[in-house]
Amino acid sequence: MVSAKQLEGGYSFVKANSGNEPLKCHIVPTKGTKVVLYQLTASLARGLAACDGLSINEEAKQSLLGALLLAQVICGGKKFFAQLNEKWNSNSSTPIENQVIQPLGPSTRKNVKIHTEDILLCIARGENESSVLMSSAMVPQDGTLVIINPNPIEYGHVYLVPYDFCHQVKMLDKRSLEYITQIAVEVADCSFRVFYEHVPLANPVAACFQANFFENALPVELLELAPVYGNVLDKGVHICEVTGYPLKTLTFTSNENLKLLITVVMEICSVLEERNAVFSLLITDCGRKIFLFPQAQSSSTVHLSAWECAGYFVFKKALEFDNTSEDEISKILASVSLDDGAFLALKQLCGSISNKLVS
Template structure:
């Protein structure tokens, strides 16, 4: 395992400079009494008249600072025994069939881990507080926020920025490096997606700069109010949905650089949004998700390709559906808690499960028209 101390010892990054808090107003921070937390401050993106906040170049050979910090902190958490099992020892296989779905055997898997996390970690609509962080400090890895310098940096601080994302280890990991990404404002925990939040999540994915890193979001429709919780983990190989061909639905090469495609021949109706423009991608995703939320529609988001590609999985309500499927399941990756279920997993069973939550042709056509309309109207 890579320890935190090993990463701190790097000479090519100013990793753990103590932050006095003098560079930001206390009106925009909360004091963490008796607690120190790592802050990852994102560098400022140059926004020219034509760039409109384009992503920085990705896919470099060297490991990024944020990737190093995330993995070292997560592995240190695992080394301390904060995780319930070693997910790297779980057996996986590709099941027979055309779709090449992937299944994992995890007999210690807890399918209710997200609900337990909400109940045990998140305060009901409450602000982020010192006691809140202190009581869960073993699993809080660090915080990501927008910095004020050209380059990204990591500091150790007793002050939490007003807005940011808490990176928290998931004690029930689905894959290596599995974390919760919890957007927050010191005065509240958000209940819906907004552009600033989506942009910060995308910036985080860009900054990690790893082809294995994927971000998930599940919008579960229920009678209770849910906090906004993203998740992320590392996958050694692309998820099955990423390997399917796509059919163009909309393209705006000149103004926004956004492309919208439909994933062809996939059992779950799926759209994918692609682009190197931070503002445009976060704008369109926020508007579409807001519209789906207003209409009470469940959906999932999968962010891949260094933050430049977002899969949208709309889900239909179904009487035979005992629960909405998770984002990794939408992507073709399924976890089984028993050896019997793992050994007997079949493409037929998974196809039926995915079809039970997929939109019908008419509803999906309406969604495509809505997405195109939003894309056009955002930049009239």
């Protein structure tokens, strides 16, 4: 992780967000745009070494920040997290011409306008032994834009958008997933989580990530795991099932081979996308662990956002916030969960793909 002070000039790291004001411009920056550029270390393996020794806070205690944000840990064994944000508006995004960005919340699947001023910086692959921060540079074709989210649910809630997204319509690919994972590695903060959502009927072409800083571990991170594939002591990929969670969930980890982890997860996601499956990813633990949240497909089901799948719910009404309970949230999660047969088939698919790629 590189430390940097506020840069002077036309570009800045922080931009004020006035309520629920939607982004104003119709286009993503075109060729010739200059932004703050952060170049990653040349080697993904070297970046991974930066987060050695870090661990997740498993106590999930109520924090001062949580109190100021009107957030609460729900009573019960699962420690679901609820936040009150009466100004949060999942409907604030508006359509633009052929530009699609991952939805802001669980109830809407619309597009987002992007203004050049909403770009915090661009992240791209570097060629040096250490990360480099440049105050003004052209946007590289293979870069990832970090864009302000007009309706953040938590501190540091941003979009992570591959730059060529606006030039080439495509689904999630290995290069994008590798970039995003390395960003998580180089941030080197276990409070930093990255999300990806795939809802084919609502967003058939966009490959966009969201990221947040959550001070406490998310509820799904606190539960025990049951092995599905691999040995946790091996250097390959280890797949586990989260036990005792209302939404059937898998985790993917690798001790020393982050690129193999990305390859396996990407191959699984590709198969799920081909099948028009609804699923979300959570990248946590400085890029070393990836959660897969599959959701059942139903015309009457409201699909959950990635952070809701992880146990973090945002409420717009004080009454709902005050009256929420572990049982209520558990029912919501269970309503979109795969049945036993479908989840078994998914586990078999993941094991088969992992075995093919690891061997």
